[in-house]
Amino acid sequence: MDRPLIGISTYLEASARWGVWDLPAALLPAAYPALVAAAGGLPVMLPPGPPGTAAEVVARMDGVLVAGGPDVDPSCYGAARSPRTGPPAPERDAWELALVRAALERGTPLLGVCRGMQLLNVALGGTLVQHLDGHAGGPDGSTTGVFGEHTVTPVPGTRYAGLVPEPFGVPTHHHQSVDRLGEGLLASAHAEDGTVEALEPPPGSGRGWVLGVQWHPEMGGDTRVAAGLVAAARGVAAAAPRPQAPVGPRC
Numbered sequence: 001m002d003r004p005l006i007g008i009s010t011y012l013e014a015s016a017r018w019g020v021w022d023l024p025a026a027l028l029p030a031a032y033p034a035l036v037a038a039a040g041g042l043p044v045m046l047p048p049g050p051p052g053t054a055a056e057v058v059a060r061m062d063g064v065l066v067a068g069g070p071d072v073d074p075s076c077y078g079a080a081r082s083p084r085t086g087p088p089a090p091e092r093d094a095w096e097l098a099l100v101r102a103a104l105e106r107g108t109p110l111l112g113v114c115r116g117m118q119l120l121n122v123a124l125g126g127t128l129v130q131h132l133d134g135h136a137g138g139p140d141g142s143t144t145g146v147f148g149e150h151t152v153t154p155v156p157g158t159r160y161a162g163l164v165p166e167p168f169g170v171p172t173h174h175h176q177s178v179d180r181l182g183e184g185l186l187a188s189a190h191a192e193d194g195t196v197e198a199l200e201p202p203p204g205s206g207r208g209w210v211l212g213v214q215w216h217p218e219m220g221g222d223t224r225v226a227a228g229l230v231a232a233a234r235g236v237a238a239a240a241p242r243p244q245a246p247v248g249p250r251c
Contacts, residue, residue, distance in 0.1 A: 004062035004233035006041040008032050009096050009116070011069055012048045012089070031218035032067055032113075039226035041233060046099070048091050054098035055106070063109040063233030065226075066096050066116030068216060071176055074130060077122045082130035084175070097123050109209040109232035111225065114174050117199055117212025124182025132195065135214075136173040147171040147219055152197045158188035159211055160198040163228045170197075170215035177214060189213075208232070 008028060016025035026047035033043035046057060046064075058064060071086040073093050096116070100123040103110040112120040118128055136148050152170050154161035178196040181187065184205055189198035191214075199212040209232035217225045 002234075002237060003040055003042045004230060004237040005044055005060070006036045006063045006065055006230065006233060007044045007046045007057065007061040007099075008036065008065045009067050009092075009099060010045050010047050011067075012092055028067065029218070032065065035218040035223065035226050036065065036230070039223045039230045041226070041230040048095040051094045051098035054095065055102040058099060058102040058106055058108050061108060061233075062237040063111070063229050064099060064103045065229065066100060066110070066112045066119055068114030068116065068174075070115065071130075072115060072118050072122055072128060074128075077127045079127060079130070084131040093119075104207065104210065107208040109229055109236060110211070111229040112199075112212035113218070114214060114216055117214050118176060118178065120210070120212040121178050121182040121185060121199060124185055126182030126185065127179040129177045129179045131175050132177055133175070134193065135177070135191070135195065136175060147173045147216065150191055152189045152191060152215065154189045154198070155187060157203070158186070158198075159200050159203075159209070159228070160188040160213070160225075163224045164189075164222075168222070170213075170217070171219040172215045174214060 010026045010028040013025050013027060015022055016027055028045050036043040069092065070089045073088045073090060074081050074085060076093055096119050100110065100119050122128065149169050149171055151167050153167045154164055178199065184201050185199050186202050187196040188200045191197050197214045201207040201210050211228065213225055
């Protein structure tokens with residue numbers, strides 16, 4: 001069966017170095033496309049662009065994954081900035097919120113990872129906790145570039161529970177989380193301290209396949225969440241098949 005096209009949002013960095021170059025770059029940790037490929041999809045990187053083009057971009061995808069990254073600017077949900085909130089990334093906020101809204105409007109399967117889950121909540125009118133402890137870093141207390149791990153417990157009867165029915169240890173690195181739920185969303189998993197770890201529309205909402213997870217599945221070996229996205233996207237691809245790309249000469 002053909003593999004569906006999964007667009008993955010990317011980082012916009014003012015300075016990135018490779019070889020002799022130090023230039024602005026749209027980049028993505030390789031673990032994201034590797035996860036999508038392992039789950040049976042074809043990953044495509046989506047660099048930040050004008051928000052007005054998001055609907056056109058989403059229309060060409062079978063599914064969308066909004067990746068993790070910097071803190072969402074509190075102005076996006078009408079809150080004052082906490083001293084512990086990271087620096088703003090306005091271009092990425094605007095682009096990814098537009099991607100989320102376009103996917104929701106079109107019914108394109110959508111997976112939000114960490115920041116992506118938070119943006120899903122914000123896009124639907126929800127708010128965020130701007131700082132919490134204990135969800136990043138190793139046992140020595142280091143949080144710089146170190147993923148922690150904790151157990152996530154599914155809420156029975158939800159889409160997430162259908163994918164991962166048991167409590168499961170996940171790789172985690174975040175200091176913000178969902179506060180007030182966005183309109184038409186329910187919590188479908190929690191951490192041991194009660195933090196919302198997964199979000200989705202309730203059954204029968206008519207929104208199609210939508211899921212947000214607060215952890216980083218790309219940093220672990222479990223592909224069940226990504227496989228759920230790919231399976232839903234495969235249905236989209238089957239409903240509107242694209243022409244097969246010609247096979248050219250091989251190197």
